[in-house]
Amino acid sequence: MSDMRKSQSAGRAMEGPHTRATFGLILAVLAALAVALPLRAEEKIIRSHGISTFGDLKYPADFENFDYVNPDAPKGGEFSTWAFGTFDSLSPFILKGNAAAGATIFFDSLMSGSMDEPDSMYGLLAHTVEYPENREWAIFHLRPEASFSDGTKVTAQDVVFSFETLRDKGQPAYKVTFRDFIGAEALDDHRVKFSFKPEGALRELILTAAGLPVFSKAYYDTRDFTESTLEPSLGSGPYMLDKVEPGRTVSYKRRDDYWAKDLPVNVGQNNFDTIKIEYFGDYTSAFEAFKGGAYTYREEFLSKLWATSYDFPAIDKGWVKVETLPDGNPAGTQGFFFNLRREKFSDSRVREAIELAFNFEWSNQSLFYGLYTRTDSFWENSTIQAEGMPSPEELAILEPFRGQVPDDVFTEPAYVPAVSRDRAVGDRKNLRAAGQLLDEAGWAVGSDGLRRNASGEVLSIEFLNDSPSFERIILPFIDNLKRLGIDATSERVDSAQAQEREKKFDFDVVINRYSMSFTPGVELRQIFGSQSADLEGSANLMGLKNEAVDALIEKIIAAKTREELNHTVKALDRVLRAMHIWVPQWYKASHNIAYFDLFERPYTDNPPPSTLGETAIWWYNAEKAEKLNAAGALQ
Template sequence: MIRTTPRAANTRPARFIGSALLALGIAMAPAAHAQDDEKIITSHGVSSFGELKYPEGFEHWEYVNPDAPKGGEMSTWAFGTFDSLTPFILKGNAAAMSAVFYDSLLTGNLDEPDSMYGLVAESVEYPESREWITFHMRPEAMFRDGTPVTADDVVFSFETLRDKGRPAFRVQFQDITSAEAIDEHTVKFTFNPEGPLRELLMTAGGLPIFSKAYYENRDFAESSLEPPMGSGPFELLSVDPGRSVAYKRRDDYWAKDLPVNVGENNFDVLRVEYFADYTTAFEAFKAGAYTYREEYQSRIWATGYNFPAIADGHVVVETLPDGRPAGTQGFFFNLRRDKFQDARVREAIGMAFNFEWANESLFYGLYERTDSFWENSDTLQATGTPSEAELELLEPIREFIPETVFTEEAFSPAQSSPDDLADRRALRAAGRLLTDAGWEVADDGFRYKDGQRLTIEVLNDSPSFDRIVNPYIDNLKRLGIEATANRVDAAEAQEREKNFEYDIVTQRFAMSQTPGDELRSVFGSETAEVPGSANVAGLANEGVDQLIRAIADAESRDELVTAVHALDRVLRAMHIWVPQWYKGVHSVAYRDVYERPYEDTPPPYGLGEMSIWWWNEDRATELRAAGAL
């Protein structure tokens, strides 16, 4: 799950970890279920559909500079606080980028949405049915302390995450039936034949690998600031809890010359500075406290980037295209609360948010309204009425989903007046929905049903977000709702979100171009009551579960797109959120000490700023001489 507040990027697109809890599973078993005549595939990677882009023996990703120099520092910022270097457990708040300590069996890249290639694993074997997979591990893979990475470590990692990791991992692992170390460097995973087999190969491949020996005298479930034992490209350089964390590139990293790492991990140091709000973080950037910033505040982007370092050529400001879905950002309802059970109430509350006024008055016209859970994706975003192929998926679940899915076009919020926050037409329509749902306005001006007043608290942890939330609260009050904005510090917000202690909370999820079984973490019934899960809405709907399974079981990209369209239109019709806004570009600024392997067009699935960019020491010397670095 990615919050609306920015988090520092990972150094590479490995599938494990992530704020989104796209939890990766792994398991193995001694018995294969392939038929005697079933073809066994041997490969250097796995792909959801079709062929791998990069052939066996490839030298490097085509978007990197294989001769990029090593050195320098990339520093950025993160919001809130942290007190742990353990990102896989519910206890504590993990530091940004703390996944850099770990390798996985396979790793992804920035120009394929559905492929992974060997990292710790040199090759894989699996049957066409995908009911199991065997990883042949590289004997040269070593942990930071020089001990080898073994199959026993992989099995230990799976069992530890399943038993002691965030509760959502257990949900993700439910279709992994067993795990076995065949020998010291061969590990096999066996899956439930009825599970989402297309996804499970990469779920297994993306497992972060821990050192079994390291945890013999340590409790994995306890948060810690001790540098963990990983086999990844970085180790801890320094940590100041709640303030900053820095990671140092390992010169002795065992995999630095593998094709998947050539041209990657170019900085000696990755540093993250923490701040309590956007404005303070921006002022710190201007003062040189960190070197790279992606701007998420339209007001700052429109009015703030005119400081002397830009005029002097010491800071570069640019807009780069973003080829990914724009992200699912909105005010999410907590459906665990009785007052939000009626979709008419949720729709009415959504109508009180005047995006057009906010965009004109607050955002300088820089944003567009989000309506889809796959916004900015021409391929995956549902449009119009359901196709025949979609109806084949939707008809069997008709009893679980809104009838409007069949009778209306995919839901998009109605436009409000940009000139008047209190758009009377929109508020009147919202009021009628509340009345139809049984919430009547009493003499005191508030709405009641069965003697209970309609109250709503919007949870917020960012002072800079007040200017957005407070006008929304004003409109909700005009509807007779006792609405309040509760701004808390980041630590309290994180704890309340883990335990679902909110009415409405703002969240943003980064959706994949090849979504699959990880959608259960965000929308699946199994995760609705799992503490710390990404299912912030508490959605538990059998029809949605069946559509997620259809996505995970898709055997072609056409089938996948059809199932995603169906899920997108169902989620939109259910009004589980009030969609906010998006901007399908990266707005970035950085000290002019970096170079990169592309000019204006980054790889389709990320900028790669933390990994494939590199440091220009000559330019850094010039900036130091000018007092600008």
Template sequence: MTRAATARPALSLGSALFALSLALSAPGALAQDGTQDGKTIITSHGVSSFGELKYPEGFAHFDYVNPEAPKGGEMSTWAFGTFDSLTPYILKGNAAAMSTAFYDSLLTGTLDEPDSMYGLVAESVEYPESREWIIFHMRPEATFRDGTPVTAEDVVFSFNILVEKGLPSFRVQFNDIEKAEALDEHTVKFTFDPEGPLRELLMTAGGLPIFSKAYYEDRDFAESSLEPPMGSGAYELLSVDPGRSVAYKLRDDYWAKDLPVNVGQNNFDILRVEYFADYTTAFEAFKGGAYTYREEYQSRIWATGYNFPAIEEGTIEVETLPDGRPAGTQGFWFNLRREKFQDPRLREAIGMAFNFEWANESLFYGLYDRTDSFWENSQTLQATGMPSEAELELLEPIREHIPETVFTDEAFTPATSSSTELADRRTLRQAGRLLNEAGWEVGDDGFRYKDGERLIIEVLNDSPSFERIINPYIENLKRLGIEARANRVDAAEAQERQKNFEYDIVTQRFAMSQTPGDELRSVFGSETADVPGSSNIAGLKNEGVDTLIRAIADAESREALTAAVHALDRVLRAMHIWVPQWYKGVHNIAYLDAYSRPYEDTPPAYGLGVMSLWWWDEDKAAELRAAGAL
């Protein structure tokens, strides 16, 4: 099972704030186009972090799409919990799944390049080699849903309103953007702090969601609402049943439907999301036809549940496809804002009580592997062994801020426990010694105390199906003398408590990028630790970590980036800010056999593209109708 808790919407596309690098003369490369004030000015149809752009100017479509894909039909899936808003970029309320579909941005990413973006609302960009600013030349034909033009003033408004009233994390993301200004009706310029992470900032600006300034003249941006917002994106609201379902309809008059970045995409007339309070109920609803596409995260259901009649009859297809993305940072996260969690020995001991091997054998049908790294399954970004020379150059200057084990031990991996006994005595004895060293000693009543305070830990949970993982963990913690409790609350309460950091331990998963950068401040940076609603679940404040994040954001080559990510991964693992859970490097999916897609067994490296690349296959649908299955 995977508890797929998801961070609140971020500005970036593809889970990353991409950046700029220069590549010249080859096909698809960024073009040099003159000078200004003695500086070379680059003019291009896109931007790239490292090396050339894959797609040249004037490209027809992305390689992984079917440009002839028909439009029509419906794709539906499910979401966990509840929602009460259609406004995804503010702190108030819980936004509906896929509600970012209302909006376009200046640039858009791809599923086959980890560090490139191409023009959407922006037709072209220009910027100096120094990267201290970028000018976006916008397409005059870009319009909002009401037919009004998308202007530079709308972009400036969007930037300013996100800083003023958006999610607090936007103030961190935009900290190094000094200003946004409209040069004319369809030309907007962003100026950056020359000391900021300049490799990142071009794409930070390019990924900005664009709001209608006129729409918010008589509305408060900070107030959540179920009124469909005014955007220029491909989809508009079809229907909403608060907390239960939401559906989006493809706009017939979408201004950008024929742009190269959109050819072969946005193929469904309707995208629908059905909400459920727990995973088991959601699966039963899928079996009953309540929605048509499901990625399975519960190992028990995947191993034992996919044998119902619709599969045997061929109505439902079941597949396992490779996943080329980093597996994600899923685990039990400590709230370091709590005094009791300040000692890393305590955190390491609590981590040792989680017996993954037993859980994988007894609960997961052996389908998972243990997560070691914050960049698990990333191919190149996971730290291994002892630090390299390139890593040590980054680590030595911050030595006073990071664990000494970073220099003396190989990259931390969790202890291996018995797969046949939940209570692995050897591992629990080691954990007990760590607790003793941390000053938490067993009292006469069997509980651990320090300075007269009993060690009490609450694990916050909002999923009934996740109790089978948490409860055995609680048992092992109690064996260590910890008064451990599992507290299950409803999804709305869990979301509010997480926004306000009201928990001891909480399960969370973040999707990490193959080209990470300054967005890491949102999850690990000191300045986000006390920002309500931020993704810094652990409340991490560490100068050394901040320095490494900056090194990642400033990296000028893939080699430098890799070394910096290795160093950060190594440090975070040594700090024991979480108890890593598990991963699988594949997508386990099931869907109504009325769809086709532009690939067979190998999807694009960075996503399946189900909601955008797939299409409704009327021939398949006709067969289902003839058989009485549709």
């Protein structure tokens, strides 16, 4: 893969504060729902056009569009980009098959997120949501006009079907996502109620329900949800399938009859007639295809290409624009992740020793042209990463877990990887320290130069890799590991093999990147929670099982204020870093992009904090496109 691998965040299948009702309205609501919803007299019912985790919603009930869009953006044209590897399915919610990029585009959810708020959602399929202050249940009121692409109406029964299908037949990780749901029920055709366990993650369960992709129950009466297919499911979203060539290309076309195109959450969005993704098996061919105009937008993740290769004729002629834009998200958790299910990685001293053998400073200077900064935190480039010694608030959170977490968490600053000299790949000081750790862990060097434990087993490590471009990074790392007496190898596989082996946890060390949120919550159960460690296909690639980590995750989920959340996330960050479950890699807090000059966007230098929004809020300039076509710039 590239230097910055595509995100595999745990919360990718699910994409916020409220307006208080007047007392009279509350009485009216209670009267209307007296039969369906027996309530305690003291409960206050909130009814709102949106919801957030903390604080107030930015946009009022009568907002016309989000601030970051151009409400007058024209519709038309094609946006094309690329993806790595291959695909054989348009079913993104099941374990079987490898789904095409963008295959969730067919489906609307009950509510839609905002790009300029970290944890807010506003009405899409549902025009309002009502819930008690304790958030133990929520009723979503569906828009009567909401419809699937075949014209049939979206009903509460479809929502219930979608929830139950994902829970029972979707990827195993959905069982973790829906762990705190009691269930869903259709009160009538336009009202669906979700009930949550009182001891559950009540702060954000409504948002989880609001982000549920909604399927057609009638459609699946004659189809098996668990089977992968290249037939797109019937959806209510803004796009439908245009063309598909398995493993090569997939394109989606905008629906002129999209029922929600004029809703405030969609004004100025979904502007391209076609969104097309071209697949490539390696970065070199993908880059060469872009230079030749085979696709029109590229975010560059390979530092060598960015530093040395963006000087081709199309740039000189002004056909292609090259820009670096700020990335307001946490930088992402990217690294070499250990498979803790393997006994050889059970001792943290072994893992720390392996980490010491990775010379980031040499890699950055020799391979990355000095473009990157070393990652040390799971929430790098954010205000919620742990720094220095723990604060009194963090210590109070961590104190109950003495003996369950490394002692260094209490006595040392938050762990930061050792700095290596950049003049040579092998830093003698760090390698000596690594060797001492391996000796202490019982892995002694034998007469043949290999390290063995008391049972005579050789310490071997295989890196699972599906990218030619990553070999230049792995091989020097392997050389250092061999100097330590570790039998280290790199196993090159194709993208499909890599995905299957990752699903089944068939690896020693794997390269991965998680996109982390400013408002972490239930997705942490999938990434770091014990319940997901042995679920095939889960995001917990490491197989991490730790009761203290589980408890900290639950404290994050249950946090009542953002201040409490931030302190608890920092405490968890300290613990995870001290456990040495990964070899942290690098980050760059910016987007390196190149695109043919036929697009416009509603911002100049400062995109919305969470995303560039290129497929959502950019638009096609037909006049520019005509000039490029006339010049022969595009294929």
